[in-house]
Amino acid sequence: MSSSRPSPLVFPDVTLPESALLLRTEVRAFLDEEHARGTVLGRPDSWLAGWDDGFSRRLAGRGWVGMALPTEYGGAGRGFLERYVVIEELLAAGAPVSAHWVSDRQAGPSVLQHGSEEQRRFFLPRIAAGQCFFSIGMSEKSSGSDLASVAARAERTAGGWRLTGTKMWTGGAHVNDYAIVLARTDETGDRHAGLSQFIVDLRAPGVRIEPIRLMSGEHRFNALHLEGVDVPDGMLLGRQGDGWKQVTGELAFERSGPERYLTTFPLLVSLLRELGQRAATAEQLRQVGILTARLHSVRRLSLGVAAALDAGASPDIQAALVKDLGTRLEGALVDTVRSILPTPADPHATPGTHSELLAFALLHSPGYTLRGGTNEILRGIITRGLEQH
Template identity: 60%
Template sequence: MAALPELEPGTLPPEAAALRAEVRAFLAAADFEPRADCWLTGADPAFSRALGARGWLGMTLPARYGGHGRSPLERFVVVEELLAAGAPVGAHWIADRQIGPSLLHHGSEEQKRRFLPAIARGECFFAIGMSEPDAGSDLASVRTRAERDGDGWRLTGTKVWTSGAHLAHAICVLARSEPGSERHAGLTQFLVPLPADGVTVRPILSLSGDHHFNEVVLDGARVPDALVLGAPGNGWAQVTAELAYERSGPERVLSTFPLLRLAHERGALPAAALGRLAARLWALRQASLGVAAALDAGRTPAAEAALVKDLGTRFESEITAAVREHAGIEPDPGSPDPLARALAQAVVQAPGFTLRGGTSEILRGIVARGLGVR
């Protein structure tokens, strides 16, 4: 058996305290209603541009690409404060969290100069075309085809649960470029600017009527060779590395924190219940910070990130359950009571917590492989 996943404690840099205070002051003056699950359901392009103007997007990107050359731990501080406040960060979230680092590692010089400065300014939003109908969390079952067409490719297939595609300026599509290849081979990532001929974005409304998911239909959409991300056929390795960024961040712990804070301010939770949640939150936060430190050191902690995501998303539902049990209010999205509204948001989003970014079963399989028992 391999060694257990081990995370070195993450230590925030000395400048973190001043940075945290700066972000809190900005948020205190900003005009928005805090939302549970704000990184998915709260999208305000103007707010994203304001963050970009302050240097809080593309923080870890090099200055030559419009970034700010700061550490992942400094970015962790900014992201943590934004999520804790329930700020409307959904528009830029995917571009800043994972497309930027992926472009930096795998993109051509032309791609980096085209997309990265705009991402850092909060002026270029991305969607991710991974999930497909009937495929669940099994990314290796991709059926979207990429067929050669002169000096480019034609993409044909359907992607679903594509967050923010209706706001995105581009989508990163995973497609099978080598028919008949082994499941984890013959996959390629493509950068598809939006809108585009042959690409249709259709809304998928949530139970509450909110629109953040989409179906994206690719009907022979043409992508030039210049917009292939990385090497053709290397898509699986690239996606696997990218998912460490997606699965390990504080959003996997803090999606329902605005609800917990409101309940605490209201005195709606018994001390014992609040203490249990606070202790779990602190432990998970330290684990997430440890993954950020590993990324800062240049490692790819796939098993550790999967573990944080699995534990974190279960914890988020525990917050929702505790408030429903003890607060004595009904979830109501139209209520004048902020706590009832936040509870309604959390209840509607809760079914997706353990699905997005990989189901709990998939994540536990990754951890098992990391332990050498699968």
């Protein structure tokens, strides 16, 4: 007996509206201005490594942060497909977007969907203005992709909750304002039903941030230690016990966007620039063609998820598939570029040169298939979805 539900492998075929095409031209003109200013450096992994709050505020001034948030909360009231075009152009250019990245991608939509009216009125206009930056406190030392096993606790107090525990790989916690933290509020029943989300002030007493450095020495991630942090009742996000449902819905935003296949795109641009200065061989062009075909295919799938989100759907399984295919492509792109050109990677080379960009992409590559859920876990999600279908 076949299921009446659509297959999780079905992705909508998307044609971008004319408004999105016009918007792309506007974004490119803005990026040209920023490039002349010296803020857009064309670097890989700019959504993690490019923290520039001034750039984020200028982008917000154009209405391009919090684009999908309603106008009554300071957003632009535009759709996910228009936002997709803006994000695509920013990542392709290697723009420094990490300051507002989590706020725009996850925190804003989560507060809009689950937050109280007071939380919406306070946080959403500030997010849309590029004045409030969020981190995400999900993973722990023994709870990465298996978030249901988190050990961080939230215990009732007279005026709210007291949070204790450590969150790992909390990007930007040392420079951002708030974190949405997943913690256990009930340890007596189902481990999924006992979780809740809290908005935590990263400068509150009891918050201690310990750097986790990349191989390059960069400080991007942190261990976020919550050492008896008092959180008022008004900073419970959604309902107590709904944290698991809220966080799994949030992951569709995290796993399906252009950042899951465009992280290393600036390196491909650099490769094409290098090949344009010499007589490229047929084999080199064949390898570039394979990369381009894979990039185009994943982009179509990612656009399909954006269209589903625009329609109010929850394409969790499709998002997991996009993330798996996209992040594997990012790593393959780095390896292929190395094989096509014998240029040595050199982190000390002149910024923007092929050697320097290659080194930057290589040093960041271990994280590509890890952040947002390991690919092995994601394949389990995809398999279960297919079995249920």
